[in-house]
Amino acid sequence: MNWFLNKPWKLTMLLLSLVVVLAGCGKSGGGEIVSGKLNVVTSFYPIYEFATTIGGEDVNVINLLPAGVEPHDWTPRSKDIMNTSKAQLFLYNGAGLEGWVPNFLKGIGSDASVKAVEVSQGVELIYTDEDDGHNHGGGEESEAHEEEHDDHHIDPHTWVSPKSAKVIAENIKNSYVEADPNHGDNYEARYEELSKKLDELDNKFESELSKTQKNEIVVSHQAFGYLCRDYGLTQYAIMGLSPEAEPRAQDIVVLSKIVKEKGIKYIFFEELVSDKLAKTLAGEAGVETLVLNPVEGLTSAQEKAGDNYFTLMEKNLQNLILALQ
Structure with missing residues (x-):
């Protein structure tokens, strides 16, 4: 031990390696890039579920958000940026949910080929004068919406309704077909199955409520x-x-x-x-x-x-x- 104390840089390297090992043992989101598949990174759980369902065996989906973590104020790690830079698609909700996205995309760098897709596009957004106290700016599109509606804030919780969830699922499917047309028929077929389940859930909510x-x-x-x-x-x-x-x-x-x-x-x-x-x-x-x-x-x-x-x-x-x- 005295040998380590006499060589501070050795001790520092040992502590850093322990931190890495312990971090790897923790319960978290994430995953590794897989060659030969369409690699997709998702920002949080609902998008991950729909992306996995539609992608099936043709894709490798990495979810950024760990289990049990509330997404509003989560921020990504350097490993998340590295993985996303190697993926083909980055799927995020948008509508102001993920305030970290603009800086995250800048961190990926212009040489990466990953395409960012705001999957809430096409949902009729709800605006409210309720200020949540956080800067949730979700990219240029969301900022433009905010300016258009003055002091009103976008409600980002689009996926909570099965009707809006279906729009999100279709956007995911379309991004897959564009990025990987060779498996387009597979994505279309799985989306149709998911779409039917969302329609059934929608009908049940309407009927029962x-x-x-x-x-x-x-x-x-x-x-x-x-x-x-x-x-x-x-x-x-x-x-x-x-x-x-x-x-x-x-x-x-x-x-x-x-x-x-x-x-x-x-x-x-x-x-x-x-x-x-x-x-x-x-x-x-x-x-x-x-x-x-x-x-x-x-x-x-x-x-x-x-x-x-x-x-x-x-x-x-x-x-x-x-x-x-």
């Missing part, structure tokens, strides 16, 4: 705008577009009054962020809590249980039916 007596929900995080728009619901949110946007004390008082006046029986919370505020409001209003999942990512338990977009959205529907009776 049309039977409920109420149409107003209280949620912890303003993530359900597209779901509410597409199925005739109204959301009242404790926090803004970002789950880190803290409410004021008077906001809780106002929401408690709304809950009591409208006879709302449940306050919805989500697994990837703290349920403290939802429980506080529920206690104040004398009601219970339930999960409504924005499907921004899987917890480790959900990953082990084999959950996916469809199982989580089915659970969402059942909880909505219960809450809206």
Whole structure:
């Protein structure tokens, strides 16, 4: 050990190597580039699931976001930039979700051949005057939208509605066909299967929610705008577009009054962020809590249980039916 202490650079190299080993052992997103396949990097879970389903054995999909991590304020590592620079496609939601994308793309460098695809393109975006307190600039397209709508902010949670998810899936499929036309028929066939499942889920949401007596929900995080728009619901949110946007004390008082006046029986919370505020409001209003999942990512338990977009959205529907009776 004295030998190492007398040679500081040796000790530094040893510590660095240990850090690398320990980092490699951690539970995280990521993966390695595979030669001979279409390599695709996705920014977070829903895009990863759709990209994997449509790509099948013809693609290698690397997801950047680790399991159990909320995507709003995550930032990539140098390894993520390196992997993406070697891939053929980089798929991200856009609409202001991933504030790190502009700098990420600059870091990749102009000599890389990867194509960046904003998969929410074509979704009719929702604008809100709710400021989430974060700079979510999602690239030139999103900045142009922001300027066009003055002080309004884009709701980035496009995938939470099966109707918008279908647009996202089609954009993914189209990017595959363009990048790898030799397997175009395979991508088309898998997309059709996914599209049918999304249509079935959409029809089920429409049918079941049309039977409920109420149409107003209280949620912890303003993530359900597209779901509410597409199925005739109204959301009242404790926090803004970002789950880190803290409410004021008077906001809780106002929401408690709304809950009591409208006879709302449940306050919805989500697994990837703290349920403290939802429980506080529920206690104040004398009601219970339930999960409504924005499907921004899987917890480790959900990953082990084999959950996916469809199982989580089915659970969402059942909880909505219960809450809206």
